[in-house]
Amino acid sequence: MKYLQSDDLFNYKRRVSSVVHVGGLSLGGDNPVRVQSMANTNTNDIEPSVEQAMRIVAAGGELVRFTAQGVREAESLKLIRRSLSDKGCDVPLVADIHFNPAAAEVAAQYVEKVRVNPGNFVDRVHTLQRFDYTDEEYQQELEKIKNRLLPLLRICREHHTALRIGVNHGSLSDRILSRYGDTPQGMVESCMEFLRVCRENDFNDVVISIKASNTVVMVQTVRLLAATMEKEGMRYPLHLGVTEAGDGEDGRVKSALGIGALLADGIGDTVRVSLSEAPECEIPVARKLVDYITKRAGHVKISAKDSGMVDPFRFARRNTFKVDRIGEGALPVVIMSSAVSSPVLEPDYCLENGRLGGGPLYEVSRLEDLRSDLSPLKFLQLSYPDYTEAVRNALDERTVIVLTTDHPNGVGEQRAFFHALLADGVRNPVVLKRSYEDSCLEDLQIKAAADLGVFFIDGLGDGLWIEAPNVPQSQLLSLSFGILQGSRVRVSKTEYISCPSCGRTLFDLQATIARIKEKTSHLKGLKIGIMGCIVNGPGEMADADYGYVGSAKGKVNLYKGQTCVEKLIPESEAVERLIDLIKRNGDWK
Ligand code: SF4
Numbered sequence: 001m002k003y004l005q006s007d008d009l010f011n012y013k014r015r016v017s018s019v020v021h022v023g024g025l026s027l028g029g030d031n032p033v034r035v036q037s038m039a040n041t042n043t044n045d046i047e048p049s050v051e052q053a054m055r056i057v058a059a060g061g062e063l064v065r066f067t068a069q070g071v072r073e074a075e076s077l078k079l080i081r082r083s084l085s086d087k088g089c090d091v092p093l094v095a096d097i098h099f100n101p102a103a104a105e106v107a108a109q110y111v112e113k114v115r116v117n118p119g120n121f122v123d124r125v126h127t128l129q130r131f132d133y134t135d136e137e138y139q140q141e142l143e144k145i146k147n148r149l150l151p152l153l154r155i156c157r158e159h160h161t162a163l164r165i166g167v168n169h170g171s172l173s174d175r176i177l178s179r180y181g182d183t184p185q186g187m188v189e190s191c192m193e194f195l196r197v198c199r200e201n202d203f204n205d206v207v208i209s210i211k212a213s214n215t216v217v218m219v220q221t222v223r224l225l226a227a228t229m230e231k232e233g234m235r236y237p238l239h240l241g242v243t244e245a246g247d248g249e250d251g252r253v254k255s256a257l258g259i260g261a262l263l264a265d266g267i268g269d270t271v272r273v274s275l276s277e278a279p280e281c282e283i284p285v286a287r288k289l290v291d292y293i294t295k296r297a298g299h300v301k302i303s304a305k306d307s308g309m310v311d312p313f314r315f316a317r318r319n320t321f322k323v324d325r326i327g328e329g330a331l332p333v334v335i336m337s338s339a340v341s342s343p344v345l346e347p348d349y350c351l352e353n354g355r356l357g358g359g360p361l362y363e364v365s366r367l368e369d370l371r372s373d374l375s376p377l378k379f380l381q382l383s384y385p386d387y388t389e390a391v392r393n394a395l396d397e398r399t400v401i402v403l404t405t406d407h408p409n410g411v412g413e414q415r416a417f418f419h420a421l422l423a424d425g426v427r428n429p430v431v432l433k434r435s436y437e438d439s440c441l442e443d444l445q446i447k448a449a450a451d452l453g454v455f456f457i458d459g460l461g462d463g464l465w466i467e468a469p470n471v472p473q474s475q476l477l478s479l480s481f482g483i484l485q486g487s488r489v490r491v492s493k494t495e496y497i498s499c500p501s502c503g504r505t506l507f508d509l510q511a512t513i514a515r516i517k518e519k520t521s522h523l524k525g526l527k528i529g530i531m532g533c534i535v536n537g538p539g540e541m542a543d544a545d546y547g548y549v550g551s552a553k554g555k556v557n558l559y560k561g562q563t564c565v566e567k568l569i570p571e572s573e574a575v576e577r578l579i580d581l582i583k584r585n586g587d588w589k
Helices: 046-058 071-086 101-107 136-158 176-178 183-200 216-229 248-261 277-296 363-372 388-395 410-424 441-457 472-484 510-518 571-584
Strands: 020-022 025-027 034-038 062-068 093-097 113-116 162-168 206-211 238-240 333-336 350-351 359-363 378-382 399-403 430-435 462-465 495-498 527-531 544-550 555-560 563-568
Touching: 020 162, 020 206, 025 410, 034 277, 046 071, 046 277, 062 071, 071 093, 071 101, 101 113, 101 136, 113 136, 136 176, 136 183, 136 399, 162 183, 183 206, 183 216, 206 216, 206 430, 216 238, 216 441, 238 248, 238 510, 248 277, 248 441, 248 472, 277 410, 277 441, 333 472, 350 555, 359 363, 363 388, 363 441, 378 388, 410 430, 410 441, 410 571, 430 544, 441 472, 462 472, 495 510, 510 527, 510 571, 544 563, 544 571, 555 571, 563 571
Parallel strands: 034 062, 062 093, 093 113, 113 162, 162 206, 206 238, 333 350, 333 462, 359 378, 378 399, 399 430, 430 462, 495 527, 527 544
Antiparallel strands: 020 025, 544 555, 555 563
16 A cells, blocks of 8 residues: 555655645645644633733744633633634634534534544543444444534534544544554544545545654554545545654654654645643744755655565564674664763764774775775765665675765655665665754754654664764764654653643643653653643553553542552652652662
8 A cells, every 4th residue: 555645755745635724724735834733721711821822823833722621611712712813813723622522513613623533522432341343333333423423514514614533542442442453553444434424424624633652653654544545535634743742852853753754755734743841832843844844845856766665554674684783683873973971871883083983984985995894894974876886796794884865855865775775685784874054952853853763763774873063962962862762763761751731731741740850860761651631641641651640630640551550649749659659660770
């Protein structure tokens, strides 16, 4: 199955999607990729909600989403809409609905778009207690969806309101889990069931999203969704996002990795970067990412052939042999241009006097020297246009390839190289190298994660080397390891899965994250979920080892894996109790 509309994996081209009107904003088709954020106020607090929406718009946000837990919160959207319009702000508003079709029907009368989650719009979210649906029962459940969705579609049509069908990994229904399990297929089917109802009823102002906090799952699932829609003749626009990405470097890197991998293939019509920070902080990050990738349109053509040997829907590491500590199943390495270390991170190789870890570094102009060098470890630096028969013949089993690029579409060109190697059966390990002049750390985080992450997500690449002379080397080291961790190929620090907060959040999320990080950042490899509410938190912290979840005002539930082990702890004690829980389970170091 193809996930791109063309056969061209190498040259940047936007996916052709239909145009959806969200108030005065057109999305999809040839329109620019739109950036958006989500407010974290309670909609019943009208003025704070309006002010936050205005801050998001001032930062460049083109859509603003609010969560509406119930009918009362949905009714409040009318006042927010009116107040914003009175202030001359016509930014389209989106109501985010979970569990409550009645709230969706109210909100659809006042806002420009309503988001529903197929995992909980009709079904209760999974109880993991039922796995025995007969075909007939399954069909009856589909009828239930239709009967519940049609009234909403009628209201949307009447009020010119668009719909987002937004699937989240971690909130699939028992019915979907019974047939497909917790898989990309399950998430895609959950979305397709709703889409088919929309199409049968000729309702086409629909935008789709499938999100996950696991970047590999997110990228593969959206690819599968694009492929499935194409097969069924649908071209609805796509909204992209990585959920629970966290804050600071982690949040930026994870988001740029997942969203960037898809945008680089021309997939995506609107983007939300979810950060556990003030909502307006998300907009500049989204803007930079979108601009960085879309400006490569019309680039110099890359001539290459799809080897057919990279599965876009399933992770498999490219088959290589090992040279020193690089390749053949070894953890991808980090190379630095100069010696640097931090208390917890150590690069694998540093460039010193033209050598990496003692191995000489050759350019293609010195192929003869490479050939005659009998060192057990040698590096050959080249780019895709350098890859000739002479180069291929010079590659022996002691050579690691360092792959550079200066093409405006570096992802396309470096991908072309991997396909050429695969087609030729060349098994030398490859370290991906990229160079940047940026001095702004955030710019570098976004660009490097978007450029490099996709290769690790696809199982290509045995290491990375980021050259950025205008950024402190210690920050570059952290970024390099962050990209490998965000791509889920090498764990070097504690992983935090934290929600971006919304109107349901029950505690000060940013302060809590900071407190938990301060105490636990030495627990390498441990995954800690920090979620604002129990409505969506437990499901969406996915594969966290421990969870800290708001359960009532001032109260917290603690989780070990997916099991709630302590309930309604006063917030003032909760961080210490989390640490005790980690200690009791032997995971404290
Ligand atoms: S976990 Fe709860 S509080 Fe956090 S963003 Fe999701 S719904 Fe909002």
